Amino acid sequence: MILRSAISAAGRQTRSLHALSRPPHDLTHYMQNVSSPSPRNLACPALPSDDPIANAAANKQKVQDNLYNYILAHTREPPILEKLRNDTAQRFPQAARMAVSPEQGAFLSWLVGALGVHRIIELGVFTGYSSVAMALALPPDGHLLACDRDPAAMTMAQEYWKEADVENKIEARIGPALDTLNALVDAGDQFDRYDFAFVDADKRKYREYYELLLKLVRPGGTIAIDNVLWYGKVGDPEVQDKATRALRELNGFLVNDPRVDVSLVPIGDGVTLCRRLK
Numbered sequence: 001m002i003l004r005s006a007i008s009a010a011g012r013q014t015r016s017l018h019a020l021s022r023p024p025h026d027l028t029h030y031m032q033n034v035s036s037p038s039p040r041n042l043a044c045p046a047l048p049s050d051d052p053i054a055n056a057a058a059n060k061q062k063v064q065d066n067l068y069n070y071i072l073a074h075t076r077e078p079p080i081l082e083k084l085r086n087d088t089a090q091r092f093p094q095a096a097r098m099a100v101s102p103e104q105g106a107f108l109s110w111l112v113g114a115l116g117v118h119r120i121i122e123l124g125v126f127t128g129y130s131s132v133a134m135a136l137a138l139p140p141d142g143h144l145l146a147c148d149r150d151p152a153a154m155t156m157a158q159e160y161w162k163e164a165d166v167e168n169k170i171e172a173r174i175g176p177a178l179d180t181l182n183a184l185v186d187a188g189d190q191f192d193r194y195d196f197a198f199v200d201a202d203k204r205k206y207r208e209y210y211e212l213l214l215k216l217v218r219p220g221g222t223i224a225i226d227n228v229l230w231y232g233k234v235g236d237p238e239v240q241d242k243a244t245r246a247l248r249e250l251n252g253f254l255v256n257d258p259r260v261d262v263s264l265v266p267i268g269d270g271v272t273l274c275r276r277l278k
Helices: 002-019 027-031 039-043 052-073 079-091 102-114 128-135 149-162 176-186 205-215 230-235 244-252
Strands: 117-122 143-148 172-173 194-199 219-226 262-267 272-274
Touching: 002 262, 052 102, 079 102, 079 128, 079 149, 102 128, 102 219, 102 244, 102 272, 117 205, 128 143, 128 149, 128 194, 128 262, 143 149, 143 176, 172 219, 176 205, 194 205, 205 219, 205 244, 230 244, 244 262, 244 272
Parallel strands: 117 143, 117 194, 143 172, 194 219
Antiparallel strands: 219 272, 262 272
16 A cells, blocks of 8 residues: 555656646756645645644645655756756747656666667657657667657757767657558568557557557567556546547556556556567
8 A cells, every 4th residue: 555655646746747837947946946836736725724634635745745756856867858858848838748757758768778679669759858768778779760740849859869969869750650650561661670669649549559569569579658547537437538538448458458468657647568479
């Protein structure tokens, strides 16, 4: 129960962090800026001190905040990624939450290194935080195919690929992810060519991406699917929007798919790891 509560708290506070329109400029600021208003502080009035239930809720929230601050304090974030995160908040203030969080970026980088990945396909690049994190962990001859439909965000990503000195490892593809995947499959020479895939594009099309990626990722390779907890919406039966329903259906399908080993990891907004068996 303690472990589950700790992980759950970290996940919830991650979502609070992502909701900030202007993330602080360093992790120390995250940990010390207790008095600055967060979306939760602005939305909730002060809790009455004579209400034991309310006080318990406030204490629980403090524990959650402290725990996530602790996670951030013990997460390695290269200076280039910190700069990219802050620049994203300035240039795309309304969409900055789309980028992966620092601890998730570190996790992706660790996976690429630990699994000995050489070839990656990424669906959903945004401003390049995840692609830089993964490319930094690739060997010198590694290759990352980065797919996104937004030219403006891709332009910023390319700036940071160059600054991070990984541009020689990354190939940009602009257009709908399904179009790119279908083109790769239709080419006939890309089957089983990739070691790792990271999926963070249109949530309603995740199942279609997944089926195509099973043809492109080699047996033993991994497909990492982001946002599978969808800010907690997948666990709320009253939420019935299309993206939430699609993710619920995908989660239910993946846990029973005999073609993969699967693990839902509650980091960031939830990442499901699927290892292709054959």
